[in-house]
Amino acid sequence: MQAVNPAQAQTPGQGRLVLAATPMGQIGDASKRLCDALGTADVIAAEDTRRTRQLAAALGVTITGRVVSFYDQVEVSRLPGLVADVESGLTVLLVTDAGMPSVSDPGYRLVAACVEAGLPVTCLPGPSAVTTALALSGLPVERFCFDGFPPRKQGQRRAWLESLATEARAVVFFEAPHRLAACLADAVAVLGGDRRAAVCRELTKTYEEVRRGTLAELAEWAVDGARGEITVVLEGAAAVHTDPEDLVDGVERLVAEGMRLKDACAEVAGTKVSKRELYDAVLEARRT
CATH class of the missing domain: 1.10.10 (Arc Repressor Mutant, subunit A)
Incomplete structure (x- = not known):
């Protein structure tokens, strides 16, 4: 099967879905393509319509299209209408509050629905907490996996951590600030205190902070509490040869x-x- 670039394959009058990454904190990280898309899209599906309008205003962009909310609770109910918009020839721009849509944010279901319907889907690359944290971690990250958010309950969280005991790739995950200390304490109990990690807080923002060290050191630091958006990079497990x-x-x-x-x-x-x-x-x- 021959691969087709949806952006190149689009014909006049044909609609498409466009995913666009938005700044995580620094407005200057917005690309020119994002600015153009915000100003020209027929429909903007936004995780938070107020924040999207604020972003456009900060960028000096006038939104001319229809803006609809597209967050977790309404994602499924919005799908038929948005797919119909693309089918009718409109350009639908999908944005979330920060970073890339569908990466632990709304978007996957809409992409899948458009793909299933044979409609063009393309992406405007940009800021991502995952790759930013990997680059800043100071850990070997040639191979990595992204694991979303850890389970909230301790038993399930420890079972998840046990599954990472022999994971040779670096693991990136998000965590809520009020659960970070408990998560790191469980990581020490399950994975040992010597495994290295990096906790990245408020990436690209004024109070950006990256804490690097062993799990034991980071767990001790987290006891005092942490604020903001948290991304954690866990070092891959050392290879162990067993006869x-x-x-x-x-x-x-x-x-x-x-x-x-x-x-x-x-x-x-x-x-x-x-x-x-x-x-x-x-x-x-x-x-x-």
Whole structure:
């Protein structure tokens, strides 16, 4: 299947959905393309219509199109109308309060609906808390994953942290300021205090702050409280080599308790070794 650039593929009179990143704090980070889009879009779907109008005013842009609210609680109900707008030939601009739409903000469902309908979708790149935090973290971030917001309840949050125990990639996530201390304390309990991280607060704004250190150090700092928008970068786990032969006894104990050999290998292997390698190691040990 040949890839098509929606912006280039658009024909006269054809509508499209345009996602646009907005400044996280510094108005000067707004691109010329964003300014042009705010002034020319037929419809602007905004997470907060007041903030979008304030942004346009600060940029010296006069909005000529229709502005509609598009936040979590109305996202689903707004979809049919906005898709119909694009189908009728209008340009719909999607913006959130800060950063890129659909990245832990409204937008994904509208993009998916337009894609499903075969309508052009394009994006005006710009500010992103995820990539900004990665760049400022001082950690190895050649490979990373983004994990949104951690679970709010401690049990679920600790289970989530356990899933990151062997994650070799750096992990970026957002956290509410009033839950940061509890989240970092749980991270110390589950991942250990020595794993490095960076807590980025109020990125690009007047009181921007980046705290770098071990989880133990950051957890101690967070006890006094933090304000503003928080983005955390967690260092990837160090690679640990495990010899399959070292796990054979554990497999045999489970088999002796009645578990099938394949199931026992899967249970013991976890993320440490290949199940196939461990299975072969058990068979080899039985032959010797």
